[in-house]
Amino acid sequence: MPRTRWRLALTTAAILVAAGPLQAPATAAQDTPAPAAAAQDTTTAQDTTAQDTTDYALTVDTARQGPKIDDTMYGVFFEDINRAADGGLYAELVQNRSFEYSTADHASYHPLTAWTRTGSGEVATVSDDGRLNERNRTYLRLRPDGTEAGTGVVNSGYTAGIPVTDGRRYDFSVWARTDAADGTPLTVALRAADGTPLAEPLRITARGDRWAQYTGTLTARATGTTGRLALTAGGTGTVRLDMVSLFPRDTYKGRPGGLRKDLAEKIAALRPGFLRFPGGCLVNTGSHEGYDEASGWQRKRSYQWKDTIGPVEERATNANFWGYNQSYGLGYYEYFQYAEDIGAMPLPVVPALVTGCGQNRVTDDPALLRRHIQDTLDLIEFANGPTTSVWGKKRAELGHPKPFGLTHLAVGNEENVFDAFFERFTAFRTAIEARYPDITVVSNSGPDAGGPTFDRAWQLNRDAKVALVDEHYYRSPQWFLENNERYDSYDRSGPQVFLGEYASQDNRFRNALSEAAFMTGLERNADIVKLASYAPLLADTASTQWRPDMIWFDSTRSWGSTSYEAQKLFMTNTGDRVVPSTATATPAVTGPITGAIGLSTWATSAAYDDVTVTGADGTPLFADDFSAGDSRWTRAENRGNWTVQGGRYVQSDATAENTLVTAGDPAWHDYDLRTKATKLSGREGFLVTFGVKDTGNYYWWNLGGWNNTQSAVEKAVGGAKQTLISDSTRIETGRTYDIRVEIRGRQVTLFLDGQKWGSFTDDKIAEPFRQVVTRDGNDLVVKVVNAQDAAARTAIDLGRGTKTAATARLTTLSGDPDAVNTADDHPIAPVTSTLKGVGASFTHTFPPHSITFLRVRIR
Structure with missing residues (x-):
């Protein structure tokens, strides 16, 4: 039986970079299993009938123009994480070739490692x-x-x-x-x-x-x-x-000492508009010193570009933030060269002497700051200066007399100590703009999509009229489906946005679907979102510090994840301009927050006592003072060491992570949860859980999280978490806290020691049907994401009097939402077909769990 038919209004459509025709999958690189060949089918409009179908209407206003889409909108972000450089893109086959490995890189390393x-x-x-x-x-x-x-x-x-x-x-x-x-x-x-x-x-x-x-x-x-x-x-x-x-x-382009060919070609096949390098967290972490007479070259210094150019035997090595050694064989000259090879705008990131990525250290050394600023000015001269200049001459000596054409440069990455960062950023920006006024100096907004650091960062950037702000966030698929309109309300007077790192938290096709749905919102807001790059880019299957990733590889093979296929579809079919469009929305299924309760810890030993749950009308639902043991509690995982000690429920393993225990009824709603909690030892605080459906779906109040630097409420959906509210609350060891969580409908209010800590309403809709339309020359590119179990039968109206070709080209990614692309199996790959019966108005059914690009020629 078809579902009830619904009508909805969707917002102005948007666009992506690197305009180009729809393509079948790129030819597989040497020794790389090829994905299934793209099928060529002919489909007549309105000839697909799904047993489980939702009806939509999509209206395109071809008489109006939306924002222009820059050629540089979509790009790639390279960071030496997951062995992306040595052992990855850098084609050197000998590990530890110069015997420089050290315990500074990794506790197990020594000069004869490998x-x-x-x-x-x-x-x-x-x-x-x-x-x-x-x-x-x-x-x-x-x-x-x-x-x-x-x-x-x-x-x-x-x-x-x-x-x-x-x-x-x-x-x-x-x-x-x-x-x-x-x-x-x-x-x-x-x-x-x-x-x-x-x-x-x-x-x-x-x-x-x-x-x-x-x-x-x-x-x-x-x-x-x-x-x-x-x-x-x-x-x-x-x-x-x-x-x-x-x-x-x-090697790639046949260069001696160059890049691994299959990886370089897979990145090039994306047609990126920019290449951001060399990171990431490794840019500004570690010591900020260079050469030291007593100890030689410091092994944990920030990434300094001058260490990375010239003959490879004269380049320093360095301890990588991600726990291994980096040889710098892939250095700044090679990054610039590769960006030029693939037609991408180079976008280097330099350290700001304030460490981000949770380290929160500030280097207060005016002389060192001046040196780093001068190094940055020298970098611009190296990229753009004439051969008569000091660093332009150096570039020419390395084999590239022509300038690289640097236009953008970022200072810093994910700093949490933002006022200290911004003071130093301003010093960089002032010096750069004084000498190179045409260079866009990029700032950032910290490590997350919201919260106090994010808000403060945007205030400072806005007040200083910064041109471009780099945002980073990794969130659940649910979050990406809920936040398609994120940039609709951004101030059009600036600053503009560089979405430098984003991904949903896994590598399944459901993640690619949610990211694609979000990207329709990026394109729709192409006037404010000027650059965007999924991250991380590369991952060695045998050495991975972070997941998800776009391209996976082992020693002989490489393959694109499901997100790679989605990104490639957008990046190679961006178009020139957004065409305004609207679409009907999927009906929302709403109801109160329901679920059981739980207690947990993370790298911390803690004690809980006097747990009670009371209905909104005062009805007692649950009470446990642990005088009778812990028989009412269920361990979600075999983690931690939970025992009743002295009338309290104690988790005594200060190293175990997510030690969740649960109790109560998953059908509970509209209740108050109370408990007393005491931190005994360890790095963090407490995790008080509510709305628990199962081990992957719940809410928890994370008090003293992130190494006891902040507190937040996080929502887990399918195991992936997103932050709903946060502040800087820290937890003291040995102090007993009174915790209360009040749930009413979809509103949650939280109290700490009798004082209101915060509240939120979790009522965002995870809309599964998203679209955007762009113009690419004489073509309209209708981009539709259907991230649900039901097919989407859609009446498409291109406007009265619009004359089109009788057929259109379809490129579709579809499949099981849990599908994962691997070296041996590539279930998610583009399928191309021809759609007949196209006109000013026609109907097409978009498959469940699909990303479809419909290219219509306008006569």
């Missing part, structure tokens, strides 16, 4: 005056003992090993010096983990006790993914080695 010793001679890593240079401080010392086996080391590469393909060439290089009078013979071999040879060995003789580079080529005679690079020294004497490197000859 290396094993072979032979019976001496193998040692050394940092002394014999080093390669001041930035490359540690090297390998071998003292072979003259035996036939020699003395050496074997590198295991990244993840499973070094991947090689039969018949392909691999370029080897090493820096060496030796005190052996007749030189030191070096044998370079590629073999599988079981010792099977993968290539003919390469033989080199190092001569002289001054550092020199030696190169050669290995040609694979077999294919394998567990390769090992063995480097063996013969003879006697002492030989020193550094920068042991192996690159596939077949």
